[in-house]
Amino acid sequence: MVARKLPRMLALAGRMLGDPVEAEDVAQEAMLRAWKQAPRWTPGQARFDTWLHRVGLNLCYDRLRRRREVPTDNPPDRPDDGPAPDRGLIAADTSSRVDKALAALPERQREAIVLCHYQELTNIEAAALMAVSIEALESLLSRGRRALRLSLADLRSGADGES
Amino acid sequence: MTPERFNALVDAYGADARRWPVAERASAQDYLATVPEAAGAALAEADEIDALLHESKAPTVSMALRDRVIAAAAESGLKAGRAGRRWLDKVFLMAGAGWAAAACAGVVAGLGLTTHLTADAQADAVLYQASLDAADDMEWVG
Numbered sequence: 001m002v003a004r005k006l007p008r009m010l011a012l013a014g015r016m017l018g019d020p021v022e023a024e025d026v027a028q029e030a031m032l033r034a035w036k037q038a039p040r041w042t043p044g045q046a047r048f049d050t051w052l053h054r055v056g057l058n059l060c061y062d063r064l065r066r067r068r069e070v071p072t073d074n075p076p077d078r079p080d081d082g083p084a085p086d087r088g089l090i091a092a093d094t095s096s097r098v099d100k101a102l103a104a105l106p107e108r109q110r111e112a113i114v115l116c117h118y119q120e121l122t123n124i125e126a127a128a129l130m131a132v133s134i135e136a137l138e139s140l141l142s143r144g145r146r147a148l149r150l151s152l153a154d155l156r157s158g159a160d161g162e163s
Numbered sequence: 164m165t166p167e168r169f170n171a172l173v174d175a176y177g178a179d180a181r182r183w184p185v186a187e188r189a190s191a192q193d194y195l196a197t198v199p200e201a202a203g204a205a206l207a208e209a210d211e212i213d214a215l216l217h218e219s220k221a222p223t224v225s226m227a228l229r230d231r232v233i234a235a236a237a238e239s240g241l242k243a244g245r246a247g248r249r250w251l252d253k254v255f256l257m258a259g260a261g262w263a264a265a266a267c268a269g270v271v272a273g274l275g276l277t278t279h280l281t282a283d284a285q286a287d288a289v290l291y292q293a294s295l296d297a298a299d300d301m302e303w304v305g
Binding site: 002006007010011014015020023024027028031032035036094095097098099102113116117118120122123124134137138139141142145146148149152155 | 171174175176177182184185208209211212213215216218219220221222223224228229231232233235236239
């Protein structure tokens, strides 16, 4: 289970939080909770993977809430919207640019994209985890993707050739 | 499938049909085959965003993290990683060979009926099942 689920939890937390250290903590805690709560599971409603995502997401929500409540001296990286003389250097690291653009999205839009695109959950699973309707999920996805397209406009031609 | 709905689908889920909702996938693909030119613009735009999203690399699990997870589980008095074999032993001892055979076949539904299992053994059983390929197709409650 560690081999199969730990990478998924780390990817979820990494993209939700944008902080590799916090992501590792969340992934570790999610796995531990899975172990501890396993005796209470009974067959019926949700796949194990979906349940584990709920555990991981709740841990992410806690961290994000704490960030909002307690101002920190070291906020996570955010994209620099101002003039960027070193834009060429930044663009060289496309993965980092995309991660930062994701991190800059409103929380719910980022969550929708992470669950549907990166974690490859179905729209029904993602909507259930987010406690929204399918229509609301689609709206979050659309708005998030549109915002990414705008913020990464300078990368689009480069990305086309690589995928 | 209307043009508006097709555009909305692609706008939300991207250009890859495998990501479209199962219930609408076939009709969306039919629409695409029928009017490829009309559908093409939305598809191309969505494909650009998909390509950007794919540029983000998933973090890799370090050996240190993996070891920490297993060690933390052990500290909590739980079994991790290599628990599969021990789980089988426990199940045979505590629940009888018949139940174990069913569990090995992927049937964990009987878990709740087996009142003699300790909490640890149940955790091991469920998580061992979760490690099997077929486990994701099973139904669990959260």
